[in-house]
Amino acid sequence: MNFKKMKPQINAPSRASGGRIHVCQRAYVSMHHGGHNADERRFIKNEDAVSIALGFILMFSITVLVFSAIVLSFDTLSQQSKKSAMQGSFEIMGSGLAVRITTMDTLVNISNSYGGRVNTLEYDFSIPASIANEGYSVNITNNQVIIESDNGAKAWVPFNTSTNITQATIYSSAQDYKFIYNGTANAIEIGRQ
Amino acid sequence: MEIIENEKAQFMLLAGFIIAIGLVITTALLNNIIFQGNMAGEAGSDPLKYDVVNMMQITADEMKSAYRNANGTSDSLKIANFSRQMQNFNGNLSKIYALRGGGINVVNDTSNWNNYRYANFTNNGMANGAANWTVIESVNNATIVVNISTITPPFNISITNSTKTWQINFTSPGNSIVSNSQIKANITSAYNISFVNGANVAGNYSITGNTTYGRTFIRARDYILNATVTFSTSKVRANLTIPVSVPW
Incomplete structure (x- = not known):
């Protein structure tokens, strides 16, 4: 096609112009061929379609969308790490409780091996009110400590004692508890401080 | 006029704004992860059983020693000398445990000796x-x-x-x-x-x-003499009665 021979179809951009497609073709070709005439240069440099408000709205919308996507993805990651962190903390806390129980059991057995008796034995312990901003429950059975929260984080810590354990479930809302040895029942019980 | 109409700085501001938001998000996320990763549960335990076992053993040893050292022309005098050594032991033991933040008291029962209950x-x-x-x-x-x-x-x-x-x-x-x-x-x-x-x-x-x-x-x-040991720390309270064979 020889565009040089074509007569310009418009003198100025017009909304009413029906030759819009033709204009675009010319503009495209002109950019690649160089050598614009005055009308073409004016059209190319015309920035009437550029709106600061529209640009701001577009950029702001895109930014909000991107920001939301990032926050959502980070929140998902954060929830995963939160659950893992809670399970780790539960295991540490459960181990601490199991150590206390077995310590009391050892003391009772040592006293018995001496032929003696345990008149009173109390061992205080405290649990955090929340772990990663979540409450939780501690269920102590005859052979394991089970700690779990509503978001699904759960940990088991097994232990073995010759003394009986009176099963109990305690909650993090009350933080201060104690293990009590009941010599009559030869059992370790859980009570409030 | 040209500098007033120049709008290229918008992109710089926008880029700065996005970077700032990104930094805030990254910081919050890292803080959250680091906090949760380092959040300590209640771990460990004070060495209670070793303290109590040591205390039982040294109490038994001291009672045996006090019995062997108890000289006197009569049993009542021997018992008095025995009790004196045990009181001295109790006082020293209390001081030692007090320095470690614990309280201890040893009460010895000499009724078997006094009543010849072998x-x-x-x-x-x-x-x-x-x-x-x-x-x-x-x-x-x-x-x-x-x-x-x-x-x-x-x-x-x-x-x-x-x-x-x-x-x-x-x-x-x-x-x-x-x-x-x-x-x-x-x-x-x-x-x-x-x-x-x-x-x-x-x-x-x-x-x-x-x-x-x-x-x-x-x-x-x-004889078998009974020693009642009361032991208390900030977390533990124990009261144990142990029989001690004397003199060995």
Whole structure:
């Protein structure tokens, strides 16, 4: 096609112009061929379609969308790490409780091996009110400590004692508890401080 | 006019704004992860059982020592001297544990001694202790002194080596001495000395001699004295009663 021979179809951009497609073709070709005439240069440099408000709205919308996507993805990651962190903390806390129980059991057995008796034995312990901003429950059975929260984080810590354990479930809302040895029942019980 | 109409800085501001938001998000996320990763649960435990076991052992040792050291022309004087040493021990022990943040008190019960309630010939001196038990092994020579206050036969002292057993039967209260020459007449060394049916008898005994390793030994029991130990720390409160065989 020889565009040089074509007569310009418009003198100025017009909304009413029906030759819009033709204009675009010319503009495209002109950019690649160089050598614009005055009308073409004016059209190319015309920035009437550029709106600061529209640009701001577009950029702001895109930014909000991107920001939301990032926050959502980070929140998902954060929830995963939160659950893992809670399970780790539960295991540490459960181990601490199991150590206390077995310590009391050892003391009772040592006293018995001496032929003696345990008149009173109390061992205080405290649990955090929340772990990663979540409450939780501690269920102590005859052979394991089970700690779990509503978001699904759960940990088991097994232990073995010759003394009986009176099963109990305690909650993090009350933080201060104690293990009590009941010599009559030869059992370790859980009570409030 | 050109500088006023130039709008390229919008992109710089926008880029700065996005970077700032990104930094805030990253910081919050990292903080959250680091906080949760380092959040410590209630781990560990104070070495309670070692403290209490040590305390029981040193209390028992001190009571034995105090009994052996208790001199006097009468039992009441001996008991007074015994109690004085135990009070001294209790005071020093309290100071030592106070420095470590704990409280301790030892109360000794000398009623068995005062009322001549002798111990059973069981392993731990209690009526429910092991009735058949070996007092000492690998003996080269020994002298056995037994003073029986109450007895419900059978009860015997069994002296055994790898090939032979000699049993000395006791059927009535009273003092008995089994000399080394008597033992040698029946059993050659090395032998073990055991009590059989020790729960059927109460009294005191003393067995002295040498082992095949060349070491002298004393196995003796007069009474079982009870020591009540009260132990308390910031987290633990314990009250234990332990029977202590004296003098050894």
